[in-house]
Amino acid sequence: MKVWRYVFRAPRRVVSIKRRKHTTQLKRQLVLVKYALAQEKKETHEMLSTYKRYTRRQASSEEMKIANKQFLDVLKGLGIGVFAVLPFAPLTIPIAIKLGKWVGVDILPSSFSEQQLRKQTVISDKKSLDP
Template structure:
């Protein structure tokens, strides 16, 4: 009887610890997919800009490339917060304040379009 009562809190602690690990792994996979998507989009942007210098890019391609360029700028802006002290605190605060005033400071690959728990980022199809 005492063994059962004693083991129960330890088991709950182990379960919570495992849930934390699983949540961390899930978040890291989301970041990995979002960074992969940003990388692909940035390569496409550079290809479109190369086509533009040769006079072969269409207006739709240029608008897509310019939107991705703004995403790169956003990523660089959030990178400034990453080198500041207390980055785990300042980055979420900056994101919340930006959304409060109506400005999205995260690149489009990191912004979820719906509240699902799917690990694939926006626009990712396999």
């Protein structure tokens, strides 16, 4: 009896550990998306206030360049939104991103790209710390 218990106990434990690992990875990725969306919201708000000041002729040309760059990011987000409505969105969005990188076009807004760069630097820093 005890032998069977130990034989079946280990696979259950392994499965539960893997499940916890995957849920924590998913939570981390969702937190990164949350921060990227919060940054996009902040930048879009600044863009709108710059456009508002531009109508009153109070915005500088540098501020307008930054606002126009953010407007392009908003358009990129809308482009990805089209793919989100399509069927099989979990497949089409990554394929569209990969094809965009292959062609040389960045279809992700800048805050998402910056988040990926930060994530890569954290990973490279961890690798450099390992003996």
